[in-house]
Amino acid sequence: MKLRAIADSIGARVVGEATVEVNNIASIQSASAGDLVFVEDEKNLQLALGSNASAVIAGEFAGAGPYSKPLLIAGQSRLVFARAAKLLRGNARQQSGIHSTAVVHSSARLAQSVTVGPRAVIEENVEIGEGTFVGAGCVIGGNTKIGRECTLYPNVTIYPGVRISDRVIIHSGAVLGSDGFGYARDESTGRYEKFPQVGRLEIEEDVEIGANSTIDRGALDTTRIGRGSKIDNLVHIGHNCQIGEDVVIAAQTGLSGSITIENNVVLGGQVGIGEHARIEEGVMLGGQGGVLPNKVLRGKGIAFWGTPARPVREYLKQLAALERLAKKK
Amino acid sequence: MKLRAIADSIGARVVGEATVEVNNIASIQSASAGDLVFVEDEKNLQLALGSNASAVIAGEFAGAGPYSKPLLIAGQSRLVFARAAKLLRGNARQQSGIHSTAVVHSSARLAQSVTVGPRAVIEENVEIGEGTFVGAGCVIGGNTKIGRECTLYPNVTIYPGVRISDRVIIHSGAVLGSDGFGYARDESTGRYEKFPQVGRLEIEEDVEIGANSTIDRGALDTTRIGRGSKIDNLVHIGHNCQIGEDVVIAAQTGLSGSITIENNVVLGGQVGIGEHARIEEGVMLGGQGGVLPNKVLRGKGIAFWGTPARPVREYLKQLAALERLAKKK
């Protein structure tokens, strides 16, 4: 693919020879001829120019040249690199229809271009939209509805009645719609009895869910993951949680029940949040941070850290004070 | 189902019209005609009476009425609601026998009413009791014994030789009986060699195990999960652990090896416990709390928190003292 065509498609301008062809992406370290790389600062630009790559995507910091390789210049070089990657690599997956070893219930309604891998199981009344890929060994429970152009990697499990919108990506081993963790204790016997976990799980457009993550259905109401939110591996989201749009949740974070995460929140890895807490719009919470039940964290762009979570500036002061105190003795 | 019949079955008394019929449960927010809801206090009773529900389960705080809807009054309203849910929803699952795509070893002994889903694999000498459901894609290792009326959701993996008692519920992706994490290091080469992990795993009656949780078999002895204990998603239980009865373990908690958890302990989410520690009867340990190897936590009804875990009152004092100290500077 010629640089000119890429530049036009991703909204960059070419500095240097626009007829150079690239056919793949790479890191600066691993690049070879035909590869396109990207840089976000001047120092890496020099490294990239010295690499084996055929062309470089760079931010507006780059000048008019001349450079030893052609450049694609764009305001957000990382973003346009991601888009160029999509152009160059396309969708490697070939459509292959429904594998002969898949078990698809006769009442399921699959769009024509759906792919179902070997040994996948699709239960009664499931609906799946155009272009969706269901990997080998997936189990899709009855009455689940999955939108268009979704990717379910192998061995995903979806409980009955889940709603999944378009372009959702679900990695292997993820479990969606499992029962929440709710019991009523009989005071006379001390035994726990199962509280009904019969609500729904709804996942909006463009969500990605990492490997071996678990998202429970609502107890009586609905657990919801908002549009564009990205969830890493081994994350737990409990029943009735309401996750907003464009939320980022790093690996191994756990949300107990009935939590509200508003739009544009960023949660680091191994964060733990207690039930009924609310994390408001745009809050950032550092790795291993903890939020007590019923608490509210507030402040667009404010970073919190520690358990219980405090503004990070405050927390660092406390850590420093403790260090001094210990040294005094 | 008429309220009178429900009241008789769950041990409640009716205030108002006992011939009203309900056919499902709901939350107050989502209730529609025909739904039964529950409340635990006066404020929510008013909300419930204003909802679309057809009847309300309430605690003894409710008076003789008259109310705008019929009430079922019981001492533990949440508990009786859970029981009413069971009555109303029954067991939605129809028995379907052994799916033609399941792979059941000829030496396996399955009771007549066992259900085995598509693509499940049941190895040699497995025994499964009446009414048990084995979901699609489950793999049950050889010589495993599973009791009556258990539910294994799809894609559960059970290693050989595990013992599971009656009415156990295992959610998707859980792995039971995997090797513990034990090695002997050769001092001359620095290399780790596998220490034998050949013990057993026994799970008693009425245990529930969450999605993607892992419970290791004993190294030489037995890992045991006691009657009625409830384990949330993504929990790790190491080799040789002894978990008592009616223990509650929230999501992402991890127990390393040879830990004793006595009856009625409650562990919050993301708790970590070191090897050979003992958590005694009735202790509560807050989320993200940590217990060092070989430690003992003691005190029925006492709440601990922090790492290393301290009585929560003490820990809060420490947090407050640190906050004051940091502000002084």
Add this chain to the structure above:
Amino acid sequence: MKLRAIADSIGARVVGEATVEVNNIASIQSASAGDLVFVEDEKNLQLALGSNASAVIAGEFAGAGPYSKPLLIAGQSRLVFARAAKLLRGNARQQSGIHSTAVVHSSARLAQSVTVGPRAVIEENVEIGEGTFVGAGCVIGGNTKIGRECTLYPNVTIYPGVRISDRVIIHSGAVLGSDGFGYARDESTGRYEKFPQVGRLEIEEDVEIGANSTIDRGALDTTRIGRGSKIDNLVHIGHNCQIGEDVVIAAQTGLSGSITIENNVVLGGQVGIGEHARIEEGVMLGGQGGVLPNKVLRGKGIAFWGTPARPVREYLKQLAALERLAKKK
């Protein structure tokens, strides 16, 4: 098997009757006639001699006897016990070829002695070496290469293009080669777009990976797990991580992206490490410890603890100082 033969094979010397036969291993508590047990100190030697075991492996601390049971004496008794176990139990698994329900792509190249369990799926161009066992329900993505004598327990998922060397053990539910967690945010819309996750995952000889752990492929480069490293259950390893040799990572620990873990590091359970951090040769990091992004932990044999991780001695001083401070008020 006679003690003499075992002693010769594992490099121990016999004190007492070398013609005694043993046929299994056990713990002191569970031992019965025919069992071999081991002890690491004098106190346990007395217990072992009083048990039902037929023979005891003991360290050099044991004298010349006479003892009531025959002893095998070796410098590292735990290690030689592990080796004796291997001798006595052998490989219980019988070879069974490729199960008729497995789905093996015609282009896959499997060595003659490979075992493939029921319903396993092996995609195009996969190569598998002699003696490797692929359990029921595993899915091996295209172009993956697996070495000799590996064990993949049931329901493991491997994404395309992963390289796995010899004698690697992978427990059930593990996911290898999944996409890393990387996005580029479009500043104009606030939406996240997927950054390419097209690198590799390489796993060297003698690695063991626990149940439901997840290891992401590199974004553009390679994630690598070094020879002999042991990874427990529910561990997360992000894209581009470089794990050295003989590294031990306990359960539920999480490594975000581009982290370097040098040889002989030991990470406790629930440790969290931020991106681009480096943990140098021989460092030990206690359970729940946290390391900030870009930090370096250094010091062979030095133990760190807490978040942010400090030398454990320093951290304990700080905890003690805080405790005193809180009591003063």
